[in-house]
Amino acid sequence: MSDEVTPLTTPFPGLPALPGFPALPGFPDRRRGSGDPVKGLLHRYRELCERAVDPLEIAAGLEAHGITDRTAARFRHRDVFSLAEELYARAPRGTDGADAADGPIPADGPIPADGPVPAHGERAGARARWWTVLTLLPGAVACLTLVELERSTGQRQLATALAGALALSGVLSVCLRRGPLRADGRRLPAAGLWVYGLLAYLLCGDGLLDELVTGGPDGPWPATTTPLTALACAVAPAAWCAHLFSVRARRRLAESHGLAEFTAGARPLLLALVGLHVCLLTALAATANLVFDENGALAPTVTLGTLLLLARLLTVHGFPDAAATGLAVAAAVEVLSCASVLAGRLPGCDPLAVPVTRVVEMWGSSAVPTLACGAAALGLLGHAAVTLSRASAHTRPQHI
Structure with a gap:
């Protein structure tokens, strides 16, 4: 028999050799x-x-x-x-x-004998109150804008819509730079474009698609504002769900005795908080329809809100590429749906418009954004269930 040792193929290059296996370069045998x-x-x-x-x-x-x-x-x-x-x-x-x-030095360092003890709890409470107020502002701005739109006409209405859109965009940008929705790592600028495209379609995409299917558009198509108002009001519960997920996950990380144990607890936590956000968003969308006497479809609003929450959670925890991919896929499906109906009017291209036309005739124009955002949200949920249940997603980024 040969005394030659067969090298062990390992997926962890650079780890030291173990009993019975040859040493890797740079490590003692x-x-x-x-x-x-x-x-x-x-x-x-x-x-x-x-x-x-x-x-x-x-x-x-x-x-x-x-x-x-x-x-x-x-x-x-x-x-x-x-x-x-x-x-x-x-x-x-x-x-x-x-x-x-x-022995290790404590992470916060020694406290001087004659110095005051910092009030970490008080500062944390003040920060929580500050970002809580911030997350309520988008809903307030959207509601005030919608009330003013119903009371105005002509150029005043157009000026109100533009001012409200700019104010809402500014407030949302501030919310995404503070509190639990803040992403300190790498972000993709293109993701913002996809978000604005999805919101624009939610505002007037259904009306445009209805006009296209019936041979139009022959003039301005109708817009539905209550879905945007519901999404703006949902920024606050989204921030609290993200905060609860982060706090509970880190607490579970501290209590776990193994990676498998942490994953087994983190995954149901993520699913529960996403389900809670879906319920709250559904209630907000129904309330907005009732208060402002509109008939905005609930399904597109809920699926888009869920998609935005999952995309932001992935971005906050260091996975912006996956988030941008999900948003881009949903936006592309919506744009291609309208484009396919237009392309079907070209000679010999009638089959291109058949799938979207059939969907609209069977379930209505709101089925298109529901299917697009719902499929993208399910994809991001599956990805988040894997990546956000890892311990490395709940600590500061490491450059090792």
């Missing part, structure tokens, strides 16, 4: 006298371990690099959390070059 498998891992992720403020941050960083509980068992630990605790305890930190054996 345990069969040649190295009895500390964690030392090589500490060297590999030294920057992460030195900058981490708690073991959870290290655990999230390791998970982002593909290290699972099974891998942690190869390092003589029951799970990634236990491995992260050892790495945190052994990592040197501080500016005086203290040895790691002296």
Whole structure:
């Protein structure tokens, strides 16, 4: 028999060798006298371990690099959390070059004996009150604009609509830069264009599609304003759902003893909060129709609001590409639906308009945005159920 050892193919390049397997380049071979498998891992992720403020941050960083509980068992630990605790305890930190054996320095640093203790709770409460007020402003602006539109005519009505649109856009921009809807990481400017396109279609797309199917448009098509008002009012519950998800997920992360345990708790939490937001948005849309005496379709409003919430959650937690993709797909389907009806008027292109025409005749024009936004929302929900149930999605971004 040959004494030659067959190399082990590993999906984690750079990890130290384990008993019975050959050492990887740059790491000591345990069969040649190295009895500390964690030392090589500490060297590999030294920057992460030195900058981490708690073991959870290290655990999230390791998970982002593909290290699972099974891998942690190869390092003589029951799970990634236990491995992260050892790495945190052994990592040197501080500016005086203290040895790691002296123990970790608290993340917030020592409090001077003669200095006041900072009131973190009071500051957090003040910030919560501030962004709560901010998230109520879009709904207030939208309601006031709609009331003024019903009381005005002619040029005054046009000026009111433009002023209300600009004010609403400004208030929404402020809301997205404060509180739980704030995204500190990379954002895609194109995502904003898709959002405005979806909102524009919600405002007047159904009327345009009805006109196109019947041979028009022969003049200005009708617009429905209550769906936009409902979405503006839904900014506040969306912010609170995002806040609850972030707080509960981090709390569950601190209480979990393994990645599988955290995932098993985070995924139902996400689904429950999305379901809560759907219920609140449905109630707001029905109330807006009742108060302003309009017959706005509920399904397009609810599906678009759900799509926007999921896209923002993914962006906040560091996945802007997936969010922009979902928004772009929904907007493209809506635009192509109208374009296909127009293209069907060309000689020999009648079949292009058949699918959209059949859908409108069977379920009404509101079925098109419902199907477009609903399908995109389901796709983002599936993606979020996977990505947002990882520990790495609930810590600060790591550059390791």
